[in-house]
Amino acid sequence: MxxxxxxxxxxxxxxxxxxxxxxxxxxANEMGSAIGEVEIEIDFPRPGEKQELQSWLxxxxxxxxxxxxxxxxxxxxxxxxxxxxAICQLIDREAGVHLKCAVSTARTVKRIEYQGIPERIxxxxxAKRIFIRPGQRVDQDEVAGxxxxxxxxxxxxxxxxEREGVFGAKVDVVADPVAGDPRAVDLVIKxxxxxxxxxxxxxxxxxxxxxxxxxxxxxxxxxxxxxxPLALREQVEQLERRHRTQRNxxxxxxxxxxxVDLEARTVDIAVRVHTGTHLEVVLTGDIGADRDRLLxxxxxxxxxxxxxxxxxxxxxxxxxxxxxxGYYLAQVSARREELDADHVR
Numbered sequence: 001m002x003x004x005x006x007x008x009x010x011x012x013x014x015x016x017x018x019x020x021x022x023x024x025x026x027x028a029n030e031m032g033s034a035i036g037e038v039e040i041e042i043d044f045p046r047p048g049e050k051q052e053l054q055s056w057l058x059x060x061x062x063x064x065x066x067x068x069x070x071x072x073x074x075x076x077x078x079x080x081x082x083x084x085x086a087i088c089q090l091i092d093r094e095a096g097v098h099l100k101c102a103v104s105t106a107r108t109v110k111r112i113e114y115q116g117i118p119e120r121i122x123x124x125x126x127a128k129r130i131f132i133r134p135g136q137r138v139d140q141d142e143v144a145g146x147x148x149x150x151x152x153x154x155x156x157x158x159x160x161x162e163r164e165g166v167f168g169a170k171v172d173v174v175a176d177p178v179a180g181d182p183r184a185v186d187l188v189i190k191x192x193x194x195x196x197x198x199x200x201x202x203x204x205x206x207x208x209x210x211x212x213x214x215x216x217x218x219x220x221x222x223x224x225x226x227x228x229p230l231a232l233r234e235q236v237e238q239l240e241r242r243h244r245t246q247r248n249x250x251x252x253x254x255x256x257x258x259x260v261d262l263e264a265r266t267v268d269i270a271v272r273v274h275t276g277t278h279l280e281v282v283l284t285g286d287i288g289a290d291r292d293r294l295l296x297x298x299x300x301x302x303x304x305x306x307x308x309x310x311x312x313x314x315x316x317x318x319x320x321x322x323x324x325x326g327y328y329l330a331q332v333s334a335r336r337e338e339l340d341a342d343h344v345r
Contacts, residue, residue: 035063036096044105044182053077059099065090077103084137106137107175110184116191118166120226129160132187138175150175161194165228168262169194196226200266208275210243215271219256227267232256236271241301243275250300251276277306280345289322297321306344311336 038059040050057073059065065073070088077086085104090097111134117123132138132153154173161169170192175185199220204212218235221227236256243252253274258267279300283291298314300306315334322330337345 033065033067033090033097035059035061035065035099036093037061037098039098039100041100041102042105043103053101053103057101065099073101077101081137082106105183107183107185109134109136109138109175109187110178110181112187112189114189114191118161118169118191118194120196121161121164121166126157126160126189129156130187130189131156132173138185138187157189157191161191163228163230165196165226165231166194167197167260167265195265197260197265197267199227199269200261200264201268203268203270204273205271206273208273209247209249209278210239210273210275215239215273219269219271227258229258232258232269244301244304245296248279248281249275249277250279250306251304253304278343279306280339280343282345289325289327294318294321306336308336 038054038057040053042049042053057076067090070090073088074086077083077088082105083103084106086101087103088099088101091100092098109132112127112130112132114123114126117126130153132149138149150173154171157173158169158171161167161171172190172192174188174190176188178184178186202216202219204215218239219232221231225231233256236254240252240254243249243254251274253276254271256269256271258269260267281295281298283294287294297317299310299317300314303310303313311334315332319330319332322332339345
């Protein structure tokens with residue numbers, strides 16, 4: 001199957017708008033209106049821009065336009081990427097029917113300015129979260145029911161600040177007109193306020209063999225650090241990984257959530273722990289390879305399960321690794337024994 005999907009072009013291949021016909025006897029000639037003049041209105045025109053659009057549309061005097069096809073002419077104007085709105089209509093004049101198209105110029109970003117960046121936030125890092133770039137359109141009149149680009153940009157910056165530990169900041173993204181150039185705006189990122197939070201309380205539920213004090217010591221920020229959601233997630237993942245791989249609780253699952261009190265400038269953290277089954281692994285037989293290395297190959301901790309499926313998966317992993325490293329006749333057998341409700345060998 002061959003599929004051809006040509007990309008967009010900067011100008012249409014044909015010289016006349018769809019819905020325009022000039023040959024006598026055509027349906028457009030029977031149903032449309034003969035055009036006397038083509039009028040182009042632009043809110044902030046550049047020199048020669050009106051004439052350029054008239055020529056590009058290719059609608060000449062005497063040609064016929066079907067009223068129902070005016071929308072297609074508007075779409076062609078918007079497809080140029082230079083305008084944010086276009087309205088075309090047929091107007092009866094003494095000299096005949098005129099095709100009038102009024103277009104609103106799209107505003108584009110000239111430069112980006114930052115104001116009030118908190119001390120602990122690097123401008124270079126903040127700039128990576130700005131998806132509206134110089135040269136891009138910044139129209140606020142977008143599809144009904146959707147956030148404008150400026151609103152989405154504001155939300156993205158606010159979320160980034162909170163991830164970095166700056167809470168309660170007022171973020172605004174403003175498109176300031178550039179003096180002398182009505183088509184251009186400066187994108188101004190304004191940040192007002194924002195502060196770090198102190199961890200007030202850490203509640204641990206279901207710690208089991210994991211000491212609650214161990215969790216609290218790990219999650220409570222030190223004297224030179226501040227609370228951030230990113231650090232909390234990384235610390236919880238570190239704790240979970242430690243108990244899966246080093247403490248032999250491969251089914252350990254640890255989740256966390258936090259509640260912010262902006263007025264008190266504090267945060268409360270809740271941690272829920274499920275350790276699951278304690279696993280004891282015994283390797284027997286003539287093993288020439290490093291035992292610690294073999295234990296690290298087992299799949300229990302990675303998958304988070306101690307069942308017959310992972311027993312078989314781990315057996316195959318050990319066998320394949322031994323055979324790849326020169327133990328060509330190596331065979332591995334495995335069995336699972338439940339010592340009690342919370343211990344497996």
